[in-house]
Amino acid sequence: MDFAAPLTDKKLRELQAQFEAWPNHQVVMNAINSNGINQTAKNATVLRQLNRTFSDEVQTGKVSNQKQSGRCWLFSILNTLRHRFAAQYNVKDFELSQSYLFFWDKIERANMFYARMIALADRPLSDREVSFYLDSPDDDGGQWAMAAALVAKYGVVPRETFPENAVTESTGEFADLLNRKLRKDGLALRKLIHDGASDDEIMGAKDRFLTEVYQITASAIGVPPERFDLEYRDDDNHYHLDQGLTPQAFYQKYIGVDLNDYVVLSNAPDKDYYQIYTLPSQDNVINGLPIQFLNLPMEELKQAAIHQLQDQETVWFGNDVLKQADRKAGLLDSDLYLQDKLLDVDTRMSKQERFETHEAEVSHAMTLTGVDLINGAPQKWKVENSWGDKVGKDGYFVMGDNWMNDYVYEVVVERKYLTEKQQAALKAAPIVLPPWDSLA
Numbered sequence: 001m002d003f004a005a006p007l008t009d010k011k012l013r014e015l016q017a018q019f020e021a022w023p024n025h026q027v028v029m030n031a032i033n034s035n036g037i038n039q040t041a042k043n044a045t046v047l048r049q050l051n052r053t054f055s056d057e058v059q060t061g062k063v064s065n066q067k068q069s070g071r072c073w074l075f076s077i078l079n080t081l082r083h084r085f086a087a088q089y090n091v092k093d094f095e096l097s098q099s100y101l102f103f104w105d106k107i108e109r110a111n112m113f114y115a116r117m118i119a120l121a122d123r124p125l126s127d128r129e130v131s132f133y134l135d136s137p138d139d140d141g142g143q144w145a146m147a148a149a150l151v152a153k154y155g156v157v158p159r160e161t162f163p164e165n166a167v168t169e170s171t172g173e174f175a176d177l178l179n180r181k182l183r184k185d186g187l188a189l190r191k192l193i194h195d196g197a198s199d200d201e202i203m204g205a206k207d208r209f210l211t212e213v214y215q216i217t218a219s220a221i222g223v224p225p226e227r228f229d230l231e232y233r234d235d236d237n238h239y240h241l242d243q244g245l246t247p248q249a250f251y252q253k254y255i256g257v258d259l260n261d262y263v264v265l266s267n268a269p270d271k272d273y274y275q276i277y278t279l280p281s282q283d284n285v286i287n288g289l290p291i292q293f294l295n296l297p298m299e300e301l302k303q304a305a306i307h308q309l310q311d312q313e314t315v316w317f318g319n320d321v322l323k324q325a326d327r328k329a330g331l332l333d334s335d336l337y338l339q340d341k342l343l344d345v346d347t348r349m350s351k352q353e354r355f356e357t358h359e360a361e362v363s364h365a366m367t368l369t370g371v372d373l374i375n376g377a378p379q380k381w382k383v384e385n386s387w388g389d390k391v392g393k394d395g396y397f398v399m400g401d402n403w404m405n406d407y408v409y410e411v412v413v414e415r416k417y418l419t420e421k422q423q424a425a426l427k428a429a430p431i432v433l434p435p436w437d438s439l440a
Contacts, residue, residue, distance in 0.1 A: 330392020
């Protein structure tokens with residue numbers, strides 16, 4: 001039997017006849033043609049279930065807006081940090097500068113990329129790892145540990161001190177330029193090594209390229225402040241001024257969170273549970289905080305997140321926000337769109353199967369700010385997004401617990417919320433994942 005046989009006219013007529021024999025074909029086709037697949041398949045029952053009342057909730061202020069950029073991972077970690085400042089200093093809508101960390105990420109990633117090109121220069125361009133790095137030498141996206149590494153090294157500043165601009169709010173042109181620049185530089189470094197250049201010549205070229213990256217980045221984003229004055233009025237209209245702060249001093253004095261105390265818990269059923277995994281290919285800061293995951297069953301991720309929320313601290317989480325989502329209404333539920341029932345097919349896959357086939361993707365980061373517990377079991381979750389206040393309810397989403405099970409892959413919690421068994425698992429030697437792993 002020839003499984004690669006071409007489609008004949010006879011076979012195509014059979015396919016059409018089978019479609020027309022389907023009793024619902026005309027009604028379904030008309031409805032989808034007029035309204036689209038999701039709108040036609042929308043489940044009204046889910047809309048009634050996802051109300052906006054939560055048994056446990058962290059009081060937070062206005063949402064941030066990443067606009068036309070992929071900086072959700074930075075927004076999410078800064079959301080968790082700013083809520084601490086807001087609660088302690090009575091400034092509900094205080095915001096930290098995303099542009100500040102974005103700037104340093106560009107410089108650090110370039111340094112890391114050049115180091116990788118030099119280290120892998122003996123491999124052909126067709127090598128899978130070399131090709132991976134050249135495919136996207138610069139990227140807006142990132143992991144929690146990447147953001148934490150930047151905070152640990154550079155501190156943070158208030159948004160007013162280093163505000164957003166046209167480039168940070170719409171990063172496409174900047175990213176295109178920087179990727180082209182890095183790829184060309186990568187080729188140049190490889191050529192120097194292949195031509196037998198000295199270490200001094202290679203380092204000189206690397207330093208020159210970094211100078212040019214800094215020139216591009218500073219021109220596009222601005223030069224980050226070395227010192228600044230913290231000036232604000234709290235929610236009781238009391239005036240505050242603290243002068244001459246460095247970004248690191250501001251972080252230590254006003255935020256004071258040791259990011260080494262946090263652990264990324266993952267739920268990737270295609271891998272062993274109670275095992276540490278690491279992704280050095282995603283690290284953005286040389287000798288910075290490494291990207292590591294403690295892989296656990298989903299119920300254990302949820303329990304750790306609940307404990308942290310009940311202590312009035314929000315939770316960074318990685319997810320696939322493009323699945324079963326109503327962006328405008330701010331709804332996330334696995335049964336939101338009944339596409340299979342509408343079209344009389346079965347596309348369901350287990351979470352493990354979705355990881356194994358690359359259907360699962362950590363495409364976004366958001367912040368958990370509440371949970372609704374009924375008899376101790378979570379029913380739905382409150383989510384702070386970074387898409388502005390025109391989506392959801394003032395920018396906040398409601399997430400069904402089924403969506404949490406299906407499309408949440410990572411949560412970040414303090415180490416103290418881990419069980420003894422989980423704490424013990426942290427002591428195991430990490431398994432290195434390839435750059436193209438599904439958790440990347």
